[in-house]
Amino acid sequence: MKKLLSSTLAICLALTLSAQDYSNFSQIVQRTRSLADKYPDKVHLKSLAKTTTGKDIWVLELGMGQTRKHPAIAILGGVDGRHLLGVEMAMGLAESLLSQPDADSILSINTYYIFPNVQPDATEQYFAPLRYERTLNARPTDNDRDGYTGEDPYEDLNNDNIITKIRVESPKGTYIESPEDPRILIPANLAKGETGKYLIYSEGTDNDKDGLFNEDGEGGINFNRNFTYLYKNFTPESGDYAVSEIESRAVADFLYDAFNVHTVLSFSLNNNVSVPTKAYMTGPLRPEQENPNDSRINTYVSSLYNRYVPDMAGTETLPNEGGEFYTWGYQHYGRNSYATPAWLPLPPDKKSSGNFESDFLKWAEANDITDVFVPWTTINHPDFPNNKTEIGGIKPFVKYNPPYNMVPELIKEHSAFLNALTAAAPRITLVELKKEPLDKGITRLTLIIKNNGIMPTINQIGERSYFLKHITVQLTPSSGQTLLQGNPKTTKPVLNGGETAEFSWLVQGSGKISVEAGCPTAGYISSEITL
Numbered sequence: 128m129k130k131l132l133s134s135t136l137a138i139c140l141a142l143t144l145s146a147q148d149y150s151n152f153s154q155i156v157q158r159t160r161s162l163a164d165k166y167p168d169k170v171h172l173k174s175l176a177k178t179t180t181g182k183d184i185w186v187l188e189l190g191m192g193q194t195r196k197h198p199a200i201a202i203l204g205g206v207d208g209r210h211l212l213g214v215e216m217a218m219g220l221a222e223s224l225l226s227q228p229d230a231d232s233i234l235s236i237n238t239y240y241i242f243p244n245v246q247p248d249a250t251e252q253y254f255a256p257l258r259y260e261r262t263l264n265a266r267p268t269d270n271d272r273d274g275y276t277g278e279d280p281y282e283d284l285n286n287d288n289i290i291t292k293i294r295v296e297s298p299k300g301t302y303i304e305s306p307e308d309p310r311i312l313i314p315a316n317l318a319k320g321e322t323g324k325y326l327i328y329s330e331g332t333d334n335d336k337d338g339l340f341n342e343d344g345e346g347g348i349n350f351n352r353n354f355t356y357l358y359k360n361f362t363p364e365s366g367d368y369a370v371s372e373i374e375s376r377a378v379a380d381f382l383y384d385a386f387n388v389h390t391v392l393s394f395s396l397n398n399n400v401s402v403p404t405k406a407y408m409t410g411p412l413r414p415e416q417e418n419p420n421d422s423r424i425n426t427y428v429s430s431l432y433n434r435y436v437p438d439m440a441g442t443e444t445l446p447n448e449g450g451e452f453y454t455w456g457y458q459h460y461g462r463n464s465y466a467t468p469a470w471l472p473l474p475p476d477k478k479s480s481g482n483f484e485s486d487f488l489k490w491a492e493a494n495d496i497t498d499v500f501v502p503w504t505t506i507n508h509p510d511f512p513n514n515k516t517e518i519g520g521i522k523p524f525v526k527y528n529p530p531y532n533m534v535p536e537l538i539k540e541h542s543a544f545l546n547a548l549t550a551a552a553p554r555i556t557l558v559e560l561k562k563e564p565l566d567k568g569i570t571r572l573t574l575i576i577k578n579n580g581i582m583p584t585i586n587q588i589g590e591r592s593y594f595l596k597h598i599t600v601q602l603t604p605s606s607g608q609t610l611l612q613g614n615p616k617t618t619k620p621v622l623n624g625g626e627t628a629e630f631s632w633l634v635q636g637s638g639k640i641s642v643e644a645g646c647p648t649a650g651y652i653s654s655e656i657t658l
Contacts, residue, residue, distance in 0.1 A: 198552045209524060217243045263349055353372050388462055390552070500520070551582055574631070599644070
């Protein structure tokens with residue numbers, strides 16, 4: 128990314144994120160409907176389900192003609208409720224695809240399924256009167272399993288309309304001030320002789336007197352903890368069982384019916400694309416379980432990403448906790464699956480300190496962005512009458528979402544990456560359809576097809592799922608023709624990138640004969656020849 132912050136822009140960015148920049152649910156709906164109205168031949172808008180609060184889970188299908196027979200990429204925003212940028216990226220990519228000069232040629236042979244926001248009830252907390260980072264949908268849940276719901280919510284103790292942290296000086300403390308930035312608290316390292324000084328809690332009080340703070344607020348389940356791969360039962364945010372939620376079930380049901388999807392791109396706080404990742408059959412358990420061909424594709428996609436989004440090169444983000452969407456996309460859905468936060472607040476030297484909050488504050492300082500931290504201020508707290516208690520910390524949402532002025536450039540970079548990813552898609556092309564006359568009105572017919580893309584028609588993990596569609600070759604003789612040798616319908620499991628396959632038949636008779644070959648993930652070709 129080039130120089131993003133001029134001195135004039137920096138003055139504007141001194142203000143924190145504003146709701147008039149990032150789009151709320153209603154504004155996203157308006158933008159999706161506007162696209163459907165403006166491009167009726169290219170956009171189909173569908174509501175998959177309604178959340179507990181009545182918000183639609185929308186999907187935009189971008190494409191022309193027989194869209195289900197064209198190779199497809201699925202793009203998701205809102206996977207993490209704290210990540211408003213993900214919603215803007217998904218929506219921005221849809222708008223960019225439709226407005227680029229070669230949109231017709233791209234959409235005539237490719238399909239895109241774009242889910243602007245799969246967790247609208249979570250992301251709407253950014254626009255609420257009380258702003259806090261929310262990862263959960265709106266279904267009431269008993270998070271602490273005490274038989275009650277919503278009895279210990281967040282509370283705005285300093286009346287600033289946002290939720291930050293409280294820190295309590297205590298002999299029981301396990302945190303100390305960071306040597307890099309004393310505003311940040313880090314775990315005390317006993318191996319280094321460090322002694323904890325602070326306890327940390329989210330802003331609020333212990334309403335139900337169980338020793339926990341804000342553990343049972345408005346409740347809900349996290350979309351990005353509710354999928355089947357390495358799903359963890361009975362843990363906070365995961366739900367009672369995998370794919371239990373309206374949102375996750377709607378997305379999974381749609382994708383399982385979309386056999387033409389070869390790649391999934393999700394915008395979240397996970398990241399497996401800016402650093403090449405190895406692909407394993409069931410996880411990184413033993414080296415021999417690696418899927419080497421899939422690993423090579425991951426390396427290629429990573430090189431594309433780092434070429435077009437250079438500021439993200441080499442970065443890593445949140446560790447997996449189980450039930451994530453993007454790991455499900457590969458391991459259980461069987462597609463190439465990539466996740467990226469699209470932006471990270473790296474320090475001026477681009478080197479992470481290993482502490483995300485410290486990196487963020489260095490980035491903010493370097494770019495003259497000041498309204499991102501609530502200074503630690505002493506308060507009287509009813510639960511800690513004999514301890515010095517302070518309220519403060521990094522403001523909600525600013526760590527994960529850049530000032531909106533940066534979003535258009537991020538969309539531009541990721542649009543270039545998406546075009547490159549589309550060019551790498553598996554693509555069945557016709558190399559040759561030839562006839563060789565033999566005796567007695569018999570003709571040898573030979574078809575050669577090629578996967579003209581970089582990606583295989585089905586990746587290695589997909590081959591093991593037995594759910595994805597193989598390549599089919601269908602020969603259709605005309606009346607009066609007899610197929611003497613070869614099957615009218617033949618299948619081939621996979622064609623790797625650049626690989627060809629040959630099929631032949633003996634046909635007796637004259638007239639036109641047609642053939643069609645392909646699969647949903649790589650498209651179809653058809654041809655006709657006269658015998």
